[in-house]
Amino acid sequence: MLRAxxxxxxxxxxFATVVDAASGFKVAAVDNGQPSSSVTVLLKAGSRYQPKPxxxxxxxxxxxxxxxxxxxxxxxxxxxxxxxxxxxSLSREHLALTAEFLRGDEAxxxxxxxxxxxxxxxxxxxxxxYVLPAVHSESAAATQSAPTHALELAHALAFRNGLGYSLxxxxxxxxNITAEDIRDLHAHAVSNPSSVAVLGTGIxxxxxAKLFETAVSAxxxxxxxxxxxxxxxxxxxxxxxxxxxxxxxxGPQTIFVGFGSTASASVPTLHALAAHLNPEPALKWxxxxxxxxxxxxxxxxxxxxxxxxxxATLVGVVLEGSDGAAxxxxxxxxxxxxxxxxxxxxxxxxxxxxxxxxxxxLAAGVEAREGYVGAFGPKVLKGETASVQGTLEGIQAVSGxxxxxxxxxxxxxxPTYVAIGDxxxxxxxxxIGLSA
Amino acid sequence: xxFGPLGPSLAPYVRSSRTLSKWFKPISSWYANLSGYRRLxxxxxxxxxxxxxxxxxxxxxxxxxxxxxxxxxxKRASQASVLHKDLPKSEWVNPEEDVRYLKPHVLEVxxxxxxxxxxxxxxxxxx
Numbered sequence: 001m002l003r004a005x006x007x008x009x010x011x012x013x014x015f016a017t018v019v020d021a022a023s024g025f026k027v028a029a030v031d032n033g034q035p036s037s038s039v040t041v042l043l044k045a046g047s048r049y050q051p052k053p054x055x056x057x058x059x060x061x062x063x064x065x066x067x068x069x070x071x072x073x074x075x076x077x078x079x080x081x082x083x084x085x086x087x088x089s090l091s092r093e094h095l096a097l098t099a100e101f102l103r104g105d106e107a108x109x110x111x112x113x114x115x116x117x118x119x120x121x122x123x124x125x126x127x128x129x130y131v132l133p134a135v136h137s138e139s140a141a142a143t144q145s146a147p148t149h150a151l152e153l154a155h156a157l158a159f160r161n162g163l164g165y166s167l168x169x170x171x172x173x174x175x176n177i178t179a180e181d182i183r184d185l186h187a188h189a190v191s192n193p194s195s196v197a198v199l200g201t202g203i204x205x206x207x208x209a210k211l212f213e214t215a216v217s218a219x220x221x222x223x224x225x226x227x228x229x230x231x232x233x234x235x236x237x238x239x240x241x242x243x244x245x246x247x248x249x250x251g252p253q254t255i256f257v258g259f260g261s262t263a264s265a266s267v268p269t270l271h272a273l274a275a276h277l278n279p280e281p282a283l284k285w286x287x288x289x290x291x292x293x294x295x296x297x298x299x300x301x302x303x304x305x306x307x308x309x310x311x312a313t314l315v316g317v318v319l320e321g322s323d324g325a326a327x328x329x330x331x332x333x334x335x336x337x338x339x340x341x342x343x344x345x346x347x348x349x350x351x352x353x354x355x356x357x358x359x360x361x362l363a364a365g366v367e368a369r370e371g372y373v374g375a376f377g378p379k380v381l382k383g384e385t386a387s388v389q390g391t392l393e394g395i396q397a398v399s400g401x402x403x404x405x406x407x408x409x410x411x412x413x414x415p416t417y418v419a420i421g422d423x424x425x426x427x428x429x430x431x432i433g434l435s436a
Numbered sequence: 437x438x439f440g441p442l443g444p445s446l447a448p449y450v451r452s453s454r455t456l457s458k459w460f461k462p463i464s465s466w467y468a469n470l471s472g473y474r475r476l477x478x479x480x481x482x483x484x485x486x487x488x489x490x491x492x493x494x495x496x497x498x499x500x501x502x503x504x505x506x507x508x509x510x511k512r513a514s515q516a517s518v519l520h521k522d523l524p525k526s527e528w529v530n531p532e533e534d535v536r537y538l539k540p541h542v543l544e545v546x547x548x549x550x551x552x553x554x555x556x557x558x559x560x561x562x563x
Binding site: 077124129 | 558
C-alpha cells in the first residue's frame with residue numbers, strides 16, 4: 001500500500017504548466033502529494049503601481065475584508081472552522097493573497113479568494129477601523145528594524161520612482177489614502193486579466209482553473225462592474241544610486257553596500273556574484289571560507305542580498321553590528337570584494353563554490369511556499385513555464401570572465417550606500433572606497 | 437430600545453401602501469413639525485439616544501463633514517434652549533433637509549453585532 005502511494009506521487013509532474021482560465025487569468029499548480037494545499041492569487045498591485053504613497057500597503061491589509069458575499073468576520077470565522085490560514089504579502093511588484101488549507105476544502109478557499117477579486121467592498125469604516133491601524137503598526141515595525149529600513153532607503157536611492165517607492169505607508173501618507181484610491185488600484189490590477197495569476201500547490205492545475213473560473217463568474221454575476229480609471233503609465237526602471245546616512249538610536253547599526261543593474265541578461269551572473277559575496281558560513285558557528293569573510297571583523301553579521309525584479313536587479317551586502325569601527329572595516333572588505341570580482345580576481349574554486357551555492361539557494365528556495373510564489377509568480381504572469389531550470393542552467397554557465405565583466409559594469413556605476421545608526425562612527429561612502 | 441427611534445415601527449408597512457401613506461403622510465408631517473426639534477435647527481437623527489455602544493460606533497463612521505454639522509447643530513440648539521427661544525424662522529430645518537444620516541450606520545453596526553453573536557454561539561456539526 002505504502003509502496004503504491006509512493007509510486008503514484010512520484011509519477012506526478014514535478015513542474016507546473018500554465019493554463020489560461022476562460023476569464024483570462026493564468027493558472028498554474030504543482031501537486032507533489034503533500035497533505036495540505038495552498039492557493040495564491042498574484043496581482044500586479046505592488047508598491048510600484050500605486051498612484052499615491054502607501055496605497056498598495058493599505059490594499060494588502062484590505063484583503064479578506066468584507067466582500068459582496070461575506071463579511072470580514074464571517075471570512076475569519078469560517079476559515080477558522082475549516083482550519084485554514086489566510087494571508088497576504090506585498091512586494092514591490094506584486095500583491096500575493098494566499099490561502100493554505102487541508103485537501104478537500106479547496107472550494108471554500110478558492111471562493112474566498114475569488115470574492116476578493118470580483119466583489120470587494122472597500123468600505124470607509126473598515127479602512128479607518130481595521131486597515132489603517134494595521135498599516136500603522138506594520139510601518140512602525142518596519143522603521144524600527146534597521147535592515148528593513150536600510151533596504152527601503154536603498155531602493156529609493158537606486159530606483160527613485162516605481163521600484164523605489166516604499167512598501168510601507170508612513171503616518172504622513174495614510175492621511176491622504178481614501179477607500180476610492182484603494183478601489184482604483186484593485187480595479188486596475190483585476191481589470192487586466194494578464195496581470196492576475198493563480199498559483200496552487202497540492203492541487204491539480206485543471207481542477208484549480210475550473211474551481212476558480214466558476215467562483216469568479218458567480219461573483220461577477222452578483223457584483224456590478226466597477227469603473228476602471230485610466231491607468232497611470234509605469235515608466236521603465238532606471239538605476240541611479242546614491243548615498244544616505246540616517247541617525248538611529250535603536251537596534252544594531254546597519255550598513256548596506258550595493259549596486260543595481262537593469263540588464264536582464266546578467267541576472268544568472270548576479271546570482272553567482274551574490275553567492276560569491278555572501279560571507280555567511282554554510283555551517284552555524286563555523287568560519288566561512290569565502291574571501292569576503294576573512295575581512296569582516298567578529299561581531300559583525302553580514303549577508304548578501306539579491307533582489308531581482310522584472311526589469312531591474314539590486315545586489316548588495318547588508319552588514320549589522322553594534323561597533324561602528326568594526327562595521328567600517330567590514331564595509332571596506334565588502335567593497336574590496338566587489339572590486340576584486342570586477343578585476344577578475346575570482347579563483348576557479350571560488351567560482352565553482354559560488355555557482356554551487358547560488359544554484360542550491362535558488363533550487364531550495366522554490367521548495368517553500370513563499371519561494372515558490374516569488375520564483376514562479378512572475379513567470380506565470382508572463383505565461384512562461386513555471387520552472388527555475390532555465391535560471392539554474394544560466395548560473396551553471398557563468399564563467400570567470402563573465403562574472404568579472406558583470407561585476408566591472410556594476411562597480412563602474414554609482415553605488416548605493418546606506419548607513420543607519422550612530423553617525424559619529426559610521427563611515428561616509430568615499431571612506432570605504434566607494435567612488436562618488 | 438423598544439420605543440426609541442430604532443424600535444419596531446409600522447412606518448415601512450404604511451409607506452408600502454399608497455392609500456395608507458396618503459392618509460398618514462399629512463398627520464406625520466404635522467406631528468414632526470409640532471414636536472419642535474426642527475425649530476431648534478435639529479434633524480430627526482440628532483434625537484437618537486447616543487449613550488449606547490452601537491450608536492457610538494456608528495457616530496465614528498460619519499464623514500468629517502457630517503460630524504461637524506452635527507456638532508454645530510447641537511451647539512446652536514443648546515444656545516436656543518438656554519435663551520428659551522426658537523431659532524429665527526430662516527434657520528428652521530425644512531422637511532426635505534431632515535434626512536436620516538445616522539440610521540443606516542446604526543443599522544449596519546447592529547447587523548455586525550448580530551452576526552458576531554451568531555458566530556460566537558454557533559453550533560458546528562461535523563458532516
